[in-house]
Amino acid sequence: MAGLIGLRFAGFVIAGGAILGLIMAGATIGSLAGGLSGMSTGNSKLKQFEMAIEQGQFLILVDVPKTRIESIKQSITKHHPEAEFDGIEPILPTSFV
Structure with missing residues (x-):
């Protein structure tokens, strides 16, 4: 057994x-x-930049603390005055906010 x-x-x-x-x-x-x-x-937020990227322009996404945004913006503008800033996004996507 x-x-x-x-x-x-x-x-x-x-x-x-x-x-x-x-x-x-x-x-x-x-x-x-x-x-x-x-x-x-594809990332829907990046669609608006596709044409510029295809033309040889650069897209740089930077993840920085809110307290450093202005100083980093000034530093980039100092060395690359042709750079364009397209805004700041919230930490969470709008669907979660």
């Missing part, structure tokens, strides 16, 4: 390993597919 219980338990462990393997494989494939589909979708 003890041997029969051991075989049943071993079968459960083997089956559980297979199920866990399938779950892990599905999660891996799902995350890869999601990442690849996200890469193919």
